[in-house]
Amino acid sequence: MKKIILSGLFLGGVLSTSALVHLPAQFVVQYAPLPNQLSLAGVEGTIWQGSAQQVVWNGQNFGQLNWQLSPSQLFTAKLEAKVRFGRGSDIQLQGRGVVGYALNGPYAENVLASMPVASLLEVAPSLPVPLELNGQVELSLRSYSYAAPFCQAAEGSLVWNTDVIGSPLADLATGPIVAQFNCQESKIDVSVEQNSDQVVSNASVTLESNRNYVATAWFKPQSEFPTELAQQLKWLPNQADSEGKFPFTYRGRL
Secondary structure (H helix, E strand, C coil): CHHHHHHHHHHHHHHHHHHHHCCEHHHHHHHCCCCCCEEEEEEEEECCEEEEEEEEECCEECCCEEEEECHHHHHHCCEEEEEEECCCCCCCCEEEEEEEEECCEEEEEEEEEEEEHHHHHHHCCCCCCCCECCCEEEEEEEEEECCCCCCCEEEEEEEEECCEEECCCCEEECCCEEEEEEEECCEEEEEEEEECCCEEEEEEEEECCCCEEEEEEEEEECCCCCHHHHCCHHHCCCCCCCCCCEEEEEEEEC
16 A cells, blocks of 8 residues: 555656646746736747747837756756847847846846847937947846845946947047946946047946946047047046046936
């Protein structure tokens, strides 16, 4: 009798595990309490490895999503998946990486994402001056763990791959603009660098957990700085220092 009971429990466990492993993702999506702003179409595969042909948030199509859950992370009380997203996105946002949820909140690792500047401008606030911007923005998020209001810890970089910024007066050759950022207990520090034959610039930004920020920046015209722009420098509130750098300081609250 004991053998029969043990065999039954074992068989039941095998069948339950098999059913869970092969549980269709479409079935889960159909009955899951998804936010009203989110809709998934063309869901295929299982909850462990599957895809959605179209992810729509607030009416915006973010394209295809593929995922592969990591079963081993379940033993450490984490739900973790490798994801690839963005193919067919209306805003041409594409990327890949590892995302997960632990007991202390969501996290991400080795996330790479990119989108054209033109697409970013469509969803960003209007610029105060008419500038012609182009190129590609690329995010490399090496690590991120969430804690209110921003992050417990984070580290990464943001690169704007561009050559020229156009203005009504003249085009300014900038080359790539690189920002490095890190976060500790929702204090975010950002450093930005840029260097070309026309101009060199640098900026540092600190955002505190109370949403107050301080930004210091400078730029230094080089030998090939456009004459049309050089004639306008006299109108700047801060003139060049002894090293030829034009400094700026901003303080405010988000």
